[in-house]
Amino acid sequence: MSPVRRCSRTACGRPAVATLTYVYADSTAVLGPLATYAEPHCYDLCAEHGERLTAPRGWEVVRLSDPSAPTRPSGDDLEALANAVREAARPQDRPQQGDRAPRTADPVEVARRGHLRVLRSPDS
Numbered sequence: 001m002s003p004v005r006r007c008s009r010t011a012c013g014r015p016a017v018a019t020l021t022y023v024y025a026d027s028t029a030v031l032g033p034l035a036t037y038a039e040p041h042c043y044d045l046c047a048e049h050g051e052r053l054t055a056p057r058g059w060e061v062v063r064l065s066d067p068s069a070p071t072r073p074s075g076d077d078l079e080a081l082a083n084a085v086r087e088a089a090r091p092q093d094r095p096q097q098g099d100r101a102p103r104t105a106d107p108v109e110v111a112r113r114g115h116l117r118v119l120r121s122p123d124s
Contacts, residue, residue, distance in 0.1 A: 016044030
């Protein structure tokens with residue numbers, strides 16, 4: 001017995017990557033990630049047969065995505081990335097001669113109680 005499950009289609013020896021089940025009450029064919037165990041009324045399909053799957057007339061095909069598969073970036077992701085690049089490219093405001101320079105010293109710990117700390121600004 002081979003540890004790799006094969007495509008259920010006749011004469012196809014490729015490894016299965018998806019499982020097809022039929023929900024007769026809803027006239028729906030559901031193609032999802034490969035099931036953990038081979039079930040008697042489910043069909044394991046290779047990638048090619050899973051992509052070319054069609055259902056009988058009047059039936060709906062529902063394709064469930066594999067959560068472990070890499071996802072493609074959406075338009076929102078690309079827009080957020082572009083905005084972050086624009087923000088990073090903006091020139092930083094430099095303090096004028098009369099302005100106070102930013103603090104570089106770390107705050108000083110005054111007291112501690114459990115995981116909480118009381119900090120004092122190094123300027124005060």
